[in-house]
Amino acid sequence: MNLTVPKHIAIIMDGNGRWAEAKGKPRFMGHKSGVEAVRDIVKTCRKQEVKSLTLFAFSSENWRRPEQEVSILMELFLMTLRREVKRLHKNNVKLSIVGDLSRFNDKLQLEIEHAHSLTRNNDGLCLNIAANYGGQWDITQACRSLAHDVQRGSIEPESITPDDIAAKICLSEQEPIDLFIRTGGEKRISNFLLWQLAYAELYFCDTLWPDFREESLNDAIASFSQRQRRFGKTGAQIEQEKQEHHA
Numbered sequence: 001m002n003l004t005v006p007k008h009i010a011i012i013m014d015g016n017g018r019w020a021e022a023k024g025k026p027r028f029m030g031h032k033s034g035v036e037a038v039r040d041i042v043k044t045c046r047k048q049e050v051k052s053l054t055l056f057a058f059s060s061e062n063w064r065r066p067e068q069e070v071s072i073l074m075e076l077f078l079m080t081l082r083r084e085v086k087r088l089h090k091n092n093v094k095l096s097i098v099g100d101l102s103r104f105n106d107k108l109q110l111e112i113e114h115a116h117s118l119t120r121n122n123d124g125l126c127l128n129i130a131a132n133y134g135g136q137w138d139i140t141q142a143c144r145s146l147a148h149d150v151q152r153g154s155i156e157p158e159s160i161t162p163d164d165i166a167a168k169i170c171l172s173e174q175e176p177i178d179l180f181i182r183t184g185g186e187k188r189i190s191n192f193l194l195w196q197l198a199y200a201e202l203y204f205c206d207t208l209w210p211d212f213r214e215e216s217l218n219d220a221i222a223s224f225s226q227r228q229r230r231f232g233k234t235g236a237q238i239e240q241e242k243q244e245h246h247a
Contacts, residue, residue, distance in 0.1 A: 002225075003221055003222060003225045004224065004225040005048050005049060005050060005221060006050060006178035006179040006201075006221065006224055007050065007051045007052065007175040007176075007178055008050070008051060008052040008053075008054070008174060008175040008176060008177045008178050008179075009045065009050055009052070009053050009054070009177070009178070009179045009180075009181065009217075009220075010053075010054040010055075010056075010177045010179070010180045010181070010192070010193055010196070010197070010200065011041070011053070011054070011055050011056065011180075011181045011182070011183070012056045012180075012181070012182040012183070012184075012189075012190060012192055013034060013037070013038070013055055013056060013057070013183060013209040013212075014182055014183050014184030014185075014186055014208075014209055015030075015183055015184030015185070015207070015208030015209045015210070016030035016031045016033070016034040016208070016209050016210060017030050017031075018030070018184065018208055019033065019034075019208040019209065019210045019211065020033070022208075027069060028069070028072045028076070030210060031072070031073060031076055032076065033210035034209050034210050035076070035080050036210065037209055037210050037211070037212050037213060038055065039084070040213045040214055041053070041212070041213070041214075041217055042088075042093065042125065042127060043214075044213075044214040044217050044218070045125055045217075046091065046093070046124065046125050048217075048221065050125060051125070051126060051174070051175050052125070052126040052127075052128065052171070052174045052175055053125060053126070053127050053128065054098075054128040054129075054130060054171065054177070054193065055127075055128070055129055055130065056130045056133070056190075056192050057077065057129050057130060057131045058073060058077070058099075058130075058131045058132055058133070059130075059132075059133060059134055059190065059191060059192070060099070060100065060132055060133060060134035060137055060191070061134065061190075061191065063103075063132075074104070074105070074108065077108065077131065078107065078108050078111055081108075081111045081112065081115055082111060085114070085115045085118060085119065086118075088115075088119060088127065089118050089119050089122065091124065091125075092122045092123065092124030092125075093119060093122055093124050093125045093126075093127050094119045094120065094121075094122040094123070094124065094125070094126045094127065095115050095116065095119045095127050095129070096116065096126065096127070096128045096129070097112045097115070097116070097128075097129050097131050098128055098129070098130050098131070098133055098170040098171065099130055099131045099132040099133030099134075099137075099170075100132045100133070100137060100141075101131070101132065103132050104131075104132065126174055128170075128171060128174075130170075130192070130193075133170070133192075134191045134192075135189075135191045135192055135193055135194030135195065136191055136194065138169055138170050138193075138194070138195065139165070139169070139194060139195055141168070142165050142168035142169050142195075143165070143168075145168045146160060146164060146165065146168060165195070166195070169195050169196065170193075170196075171193075171196060176196070176199065176200075177193060177196050177197055177200040178200060178201065178224065179200060179201050179203060179220065179221070179224045180193075180197055180200040180201065180202050180203065181203045181204075181205070181217075181220050182202075182203075182204050182205075183205055183207050183208060183209045183212045183216075184206070184207070184208050184209060185204075185205075185206040186204070187204045189202075199229070201223075201224050201227050201229065203220045203223055203224065205219075205220070
């Protein structure tokens with residue numbers, strides 16, 4: 001069967017802590033194993049020629065977790081960046097960390113800046129890591145930017161369109177999100193890419209993130225391939241367009 005591969009996949013990587021607890025290990029071991037899963041999924045996306053992969057690493061709400069866990073997550077983020085960025089660069093992956101980065105310490109911000117600088121000109125897979133990111137924050141910062149444009153007189157309030165907002169949103173220069181995946185059994189979007197997911201296909205699975213590997217991603221892509229994406233049109237219109245395209 002020929003699969004229709006999504007151009008842009010977004011994933012909430014849920015279940016690291018529960019995976020570790022089920023094995024009688026501390027929660028941070030789940031996060032470490034989650035990094036292995038990220039490596040495998042990035043490799044699979046490159047193999048499948050996916051153009052963009054966006055991973056939800058740390059939400060703006062995750063600061064509410066126990067202080068020790070947040071501290072461990074920050075250390076793991078820093079360590080992983082340092083260890084993985086050269087490998088990503090070698091494989092022509094463009095790395096982008098998106099979110100409100102101002103809350104991170106100077107050491108982490110410098111590492112992020114270095115990763116962006118090193119991989120900026122790569123033209124393979126775009127790997128986006130959403131860190132201290134929230135969909136509501138993203139839309140708010142876009143509106144704030146447009147408000148400044150109105151204040152400067154470069155745009156009239158009445159002329160603002162969805163395209164103007166979209167241009168200010170994170171990931172605006174990349175392909176629209178085709179497939180959204182959430183692992184770990186929860187069926188929520190959890191303030192992730194609220195604007196960008198408007199027409200994405202949603203896929204939820206019970207697999208905990210450290211166990212989500214190549215076969216799991218291929219199952220999600222197979223599910224995506226079987227869906228008819230109508231974008232407001234009727235099924236009959238879509239089928240007719242397909243026939244005309246192949247004629």
